[in-house]
Amino acid sequence: xxxxxxxxTKDVRVETVDDPEIVNPRDAIVKVTSTxxxxxxxxxYDGVIPGLMAGDILGHEFMxxxxxxxxxxxxxxxxxxxxxxxxxxxxxxxxxVEQYSACENSNPVEKQxxxxxxxxxxxxxxxxxxxxxxGYSGGQAEYVRVPFSDVGPVVVPDHLEDEKxxxxxxxxxxxxxxAENAEIQPDDTVAVWGCGPVGLFAIQAAxxxxxxxxxxxxxxxxxxxxxxxxxxxxxxxxxxxxxxxxLEMTGGIGIDAAIDAVGMEAHGFAIDNIIDVVKQxxxxxxxxxxxxxxxxxxxxxxxxxxVPGVYGGMTDKFPLGALxxxxxxxxxxxxxxxxxxxxxxxxIEEGVVDTTFLISHTLPLEEAPRGYRCFHDxxxxxxxxxxxxxxxxxx
Amino acid sequence: xTSHGRSHGAxxxxxxxxxxxxxxxxxxxxxxxxxxxxxxxxxxxxxxRDFGRYEVVGRSVTIARPRAELFAFWRDFTNLPRxxxxxxxxxxxxxxGHWVWTIRAPAGQSVEVETRIAREVDGELIAWRSVEGxxxxxxxxxxxxxxxxxxxxxxxxxxxxxxxxxxxxRAVAKLFRREPEVQARHDLKRFKMLMETGEIATSxxxxxxxxxxxxxxx
Numbered sequence: 001x002x003x004x005x006x007x008x009t010k011d012v013r014v015e016t017v018d019d020p021e022i023v024n025p026r027d028a029i030v031k032v033t034s035t036x037x038x039x040x041x042x043x044x045y046d047g048v049i050p051g052l053m054a055g056d057i058l059g060h061e062f063m064x065x066x067x068x069x070x071x072x073x074x075x076x077x078x079x080x081x082x083x084x085x086x087x088x089x090x091x092x093x094x095x096x097v098e099q100y101s102a103c104e105n106s107n108p109v110e111k112q113x114x115x116x117x118x119x120x121x122x123x124x125x126x127x128x129x130x131x132x133x134x135g136y137s138g139g140q141a142e143y144v145r146v147p148f149s150d151v152g153p154v155v156v157p158d159h160l161e162d163e164k165x166x167x168x169x170x171x172x173x174x175x176x177x178x179a180e181n182a183e184i185q186p187d188d189t190v191a192v193w194g195c196g197p198v199g200l201f202a203i204q205a206a207x208x209x210x211x212x213x214x215x216x217x218x219x220x221x222x223x224x225x226x227x228x229x230x231x232x233x234x235x236x237x238x239x240x241x242x243x244x245x246x247l248e249m250t251g252g253i254g255i256d257a258a259i260d261a262v263g264m265e266a267h268g269f270a271i272d273n274i275i276d277v278v279k280q281x282x283x284x285x286x287x288x289x290x291x292x293x294x295x296x297x298x299x300x301x302x303x304x305x306x307v308p309g310v311y312g313g314m315t316d317k318f319p320l321g322a323l324x325x326x327x328x329x330x331x332x333x334x335x336x337x338x339x340x341x342x343x344x345x346x347x348i349e350e351g352v353v354d355t356t357f358l359i360s361h362t363l364p365l366e367e368a369p370r371g372y373r374c375f376h377d378x379x380x381x382x383x384x385x386x387x388x389x390x391x392x393x394x395x
Numbered sequence: 396x397t398s399h400g401r402s403h404g405a406x407x408x409x410x411x412x413x414x415x416x417x418x419x420x421x422x423x424x425x426x427x428x429x430x431x432x433x434x435x436x437x438x439x440x441x442x443x444r445d446f447g448r449y450e451v452v453g454r455s456v457t458i459a460r461p462r463a464e465l466f467a468f469w470r471d472f473t474n475l476p477r478x479x480x481x482x483x484x485x486x487x488x489x490x491x492g493h494w495v496w497t498i499r500a501p502a503g504q505s506v507e508v509e510t511r512i513a514r515e516v517d518g519e520l521i522a523w524r525s526v527e528g529x530x531x532x533x534x535x536x537x538x539x540x541x542x543x544x545x546x547x548x549x550x551x552x553x554x555x556x557x558x559x560x561x562x563x564x565r566a567v568a569k570l571f572r573r574e575p576e577v578q579a580r581h582d583l584k585r586f587k588m589l590m591e592t593g594e595i596a597t598s599x600x601x602x603x604x605x606x607x608x609x610x611x612x613x
Binding site: 089104113 | 457459545546547577581584585587588591592593594595596597598599600601602
């Protein structure tokens with residue numbers, strides 16, 4: 001089959017690799033019809049996530065048709081499924097309390113040591129996201145082996161086209177959980193750092209959850225325009241001082257909740273961020289955390305910080321004092337995708353949630369490297385790239 | 396673990412010592428009665444001490460399955476190679492409660508050790524010990540206790556082991572010293588996977604890759 005493989009920083013290629021097989025009883029094989037490049041794939045593209053190996057197949061947002069099932073799979077051949085990026089067994093303690101992204105059994109034993117050493121506990125298995133999370137082959141390919149296929153995949157009805165349901169795999173529930181973690185109350189003002197796909201879905205969710213005002217922060221005019229269309233006010237951090245603007249827009253109160261949908265590769269002018277960029281380049285200290293740092297200072301005392309943005313390592317000069325002295329609650333984490341998929345699928349069917357506005361480009365899988373380059377370099381206009389393995393390449 | 400000098404003492408004495416080491420490692424409640432045990436509530440095997448000439452490895456895992464089910468699965472020792480990486484086979488020996496373990500050694504070698512059940516408490520504990528005259532002086536115990544809330548069962552495994560003599564023994568010692576704690580943790584996690592999900596997770600895309608990985612580990 002053809003698949004997008006990682007070979008090094010900013011080096012991804014479409015290559016011919018072996019087709020996947022049923023390996024464990026609960027597996028299914030999915031023939032991919034649509035797969036997207038995620039903002040978090042750009043962290044892999046930039047080489048700032050440890051634990052990738054040359055030849056790894058990337059991609060964790062995908063859907064397709066079930067073409068093969070293991071003896072213990074509950075799926076049937078021919079079903080259309082969206083596959084959550086988190087691999088969850090359904091039987092461990094964390095799965096049972098719906099903390100699916102903390103599944104204890106999906107990351108192969110021999111792969112658990114690295115993340116256990118970094119974080120104190122091992123991470124769960126994720127598709128296409130480095131060997132820290134299992135080294136599972138990802139979805140930017142013609143076929144994918146899907147473990148625990150009786151737990152994760154969401155069967156979708158035929159009348160909903162791919163573009164409407166694909167984002168159930170990650171960014172739609174991620175935006176939703178980000179808003180839920182912000183514990184939004186009526187009359188709240190919520191600020192969202194980063195108006196990429198997750199930030200935009202978080203804006204959508206925060207408004208749906210009853211926030212009085214949502215303020216989107218970014219520096220790409222087109223992304224701010226999308227935020228505005230969803231009903232958010234906007235701050236362009238290249239045009240205005242973010243903290244001052246937030247304080248003045250709220251009459252000196254500050255925002256009630258902050259959502260950091262930026263993560264480890266924040267842009268920013270602050271001196272500590274410039275130092276962090278240098279450290280990241282030379283390989284000491286992994287996370288540039290200027291979004292979270294700024295958010296902690298902007299949140300009112302007793303407010304909340306929700307962090308859906310990906311961080312992988314450590315940071316310094318973190319305003320722990322602001323966190324403690326202002327009594328801010330922080331909630332973070334990889335998305336417990338399976339907790340949200342049924343609810344969100346129903347909202348998509350009812351027309352309450354729309355995800356198609358986000359897609360700016362649809363490319364054949366063969367052109368995935370160009371998709372990565374443009375999604376990375378031209379973030380203003382390339383808001384979301386969907387790859388189609390079946391699509392004819394344009395010459 | 397620290398390294399130990401090779402002793403040429405009588406094997407019987409060695410076995411008695413192994414029993415001592417494992418009792419010490421398992422110690423949790425009666426700590427104040429033992430002069431040489433740290434005065435805290437941590438499991439003995441986490442102590443910053445060594446256990447004489449014995450390697451002692453202790454690990455625990457919580458499995459979301461009933462205690463009786465886990466006990467029954469473990470009690471059939473032929474199940475152990477399904478999740479213990481260094482075991483190629485366990486089969487019943489002649490006498491009741493006796494098992495012959497075939498342990499993978501480097502360079503395609505293998506070593507056999509015969510054990511007998513030293514103690515068994517239904518649903519709670521199984522302890523085994525190598526028989527006299529064995530190449531390897533080892534003892535192990537697995538305990539099963541109800542975990543808090545709805546979390547299932549806490550499974551504790553302690554293995555004490557004296558680096559044995561002879562060619563095969565040295566090979567096994569090398570293997571064991573590779574990273575015994577890591578090995579024990581991995582084995583228990585595989586046990587958990589098998590019990591909670593019915594399978595052992597792998598990111599292999601193909602069956603030949605799984606087989607190749609197993610060969611590599613061997």
